[in-house]
Amino acid sequence: MAKSPSKKRILHVASEAYPLIKTGGLADVVGALPLALDATGAVESTVFLPGFPAVMTGLIDVKLYAKATALDGSPVRLLSGKTRTGLRVIAADCAPLFGYAGNPYQNADGSERAGNGLAFASFSKLAAEVAMGIGRRKGFDVLHAHDWQAGLAAAYLKIARAPVTTVFTIHNLAFQGLFPRALLDKISLPSSVFQEDGLEYWDKVSCLKSGLVYSDWITTVSPTYALEIQMDESGMGFAGLLRSRSERLRGVLNGVDQTVWNPAIDADITTPFSATDWSGKAINKRALQDQLGLSKKASGPLFTIISRLTGQKGLDLVPDLLDGIVARGGQLALLGSGDTAIERAFMAAQDRHPDHISITIGYDEPFAHQLQAGADAILIPSRFEPCGLTQLCAMRYGTIPVTSRVGGLMDTVIGATPASVANGAATGVTFYPVGPHMLWAAIDRTFSLFADAPVWNRMIDTAIGQDFGWTLPAQDYLALYTS
Incomplete structure (x- = not known):
């Protein structure tokens, strides 16, 4: 009998992963993609993480995997466990x-x-050692690094001429891991890597560029973003490099973990509902209005924002439009933090309209679920967006995205044009270019659609029926791993 081929061993290297530690969508991807890959039966995935306190306290079945030494000479215990x-x-x-x-x-x-x-250089070097096989431990076939924090791992493996395939995923090109040239003297890489064709970027060490230059494959988190970052106006200084590696660059659309974002089984929301019966969504809206002290007499939609409050996300445009939203009978419930000037502008709007606007500064995962379940629409006016996950979660909960047509937003939301509304294909309201007038036009369009109950309900039916799980993206990554 022929021996069945052994599974490829994949080491995902990232600075965060749900449910252990999360600041944004990176954690959601790293927490879900390895499980989807393992479900195919073709690979065995492991995630390599920094031992932040939240990581160490969240692991179960912890055992010593190996001992190592950091670049500053500090002893390191490599501990294996599960979430x-x-x-x-x-x-x-x-x-x-x-x-x-x-x-x-x-x-x-x-x-x-x-x-x-130094911390993330050490993290990357340790990841490379684990991938090659540390101590008596077996190595890995593929090291899949995520964002700049893991970008140097590819350089360490390339210098060592290790037989490990490397994949580097750009989750957001704006975060580049730039450090003074002096860092090179501390991180055990030869001076030859500090050049234009290496990891040097304007006389600094770029951890992101290391991943772009030294990895076998580059991926990013949506097909449109993969094209955008090869254009000078969107490439954040790396467009030329990415064009030169275009044959090794792929855009693989992110998914969402449909066991976590599932209104039918979500313990964090007031009343469960599903794609076949979403009548419970109205109950969640009333509960959310009660919780936040918002008036139930509002005639327009309840908008939500769940986001970092930054210019990239276009959220500096929204505060000046809030008086108009309230005047039309709309409401807003926000969860997020970021730029202090943007935070203050939203808080001032809440002070003016406490019955119609609720602002929560910070992040709370259960509350994010409640907002998705209770809101009618979600505002995502990003100036650029590699993929975005909030619009995918929103549609899963029957909440209509109001988005700019950029990056992954363009790949996932079908705008409500007359044709798409007529044939039942619309899943959101889209606009471009990004600016206050076009954003207000999209909001105005949302009010009109909301007022037409049959049309709005049909949009909810279409949006809530979308499948943005990890099954198809996992197959795309498998194709890279085996190429």
């Missing part, structure tokens, strides 16, 4: 590098942590 969702994890337990609680990249005042360069 409550079944994700296999190896964590780098090293208090001098990762033993701080809170945001994994920033201090309490929002400034970057001074030791980030």
Whole structure:
């Protein structure tokens, strides 16, 4: 009898993963993609994470995997374990590098942590050692690095001429991991890598560029974003490099974990509902209005925003439009944090309209579920958006996205044109270019659609029936791993 081929071993390297530690969509992807890959039966996936306190306390079945040494000489315990969702994890337990609680990249005042360069260089080098086989442990066939925090891993493997395939995924090209040239003296890479064709970027070390240059494959999180970043106006300084590697660049659309974002079984919402019977959504809306002290007499839609409050997300445009939304009978419930000026502008609008606007600064995962379940529409006016996950979660909960036509938003939301409304294909309201007038036109269009109950309900039917799970993206990644 022929021996069945062994499964490829995939090591995902990232700085965060749901449900252990999360600041954004990266954690959702790293928490779900490996499980979807394993479900195919073709590979065995493990996630390599920094040993932040939230990671160490969240793991179960913890065992010593190996011992290692960080670049600063600190001892490192590599610990294996699992999450409550079944994700296999190896964590780098090293208090001098990762033993701080809170945001994994920033201090309490929002400034970057001074030791980030050395910490994530050590993290990348440790990942490369694990991928090659550390101690008596078996190595991995593929190292799949996510974003700049893992970008140097490809350089370490290339220098070592290790027989490990490398894949580097860009989740957001704007975050580039730039550090002073002096960092190179501390991270055990030869000076030859510090050149235009290496990881040098304007006389700085770029961890992101390392991933772009030294990986066998580059992916990003939507097909449209893969095209956008090869254009000078959207390439954040790397368009030429990405064009030169276009044959090795793929756009693979993100999915959402449909066991986590599922209104039929969601314990965080007031009343469950499904694609075949979403009558419970109205109950969730009333419960949300009660919870936030919003008037139930509003005649227009309840909008939500669940986002980082930044210019990239286009949310500096929204506060000036809130008086108009309230005047039309609309409401807004926001969850997010970021730019202090944007935060203050939203808070001022809440002070003017406490019965119609609720602003919550911060992030709360259960509350995000409640907002998705109770809102009528979600505002996502991003200036650029690699993929976006909130619009995928929103449609899953029958909440209509109001989005700009950029990146992954363009790939996932079908705008409500006369034709798409007539044939029942519309899943959202879209606009371009990004600016206050076009955003207001989209909001105005949303009010008109909401007022036409048969049309609005049909849009909900179409949106809530979309399948943005991980099955198809997992197949795309498998094709890369085996190429």
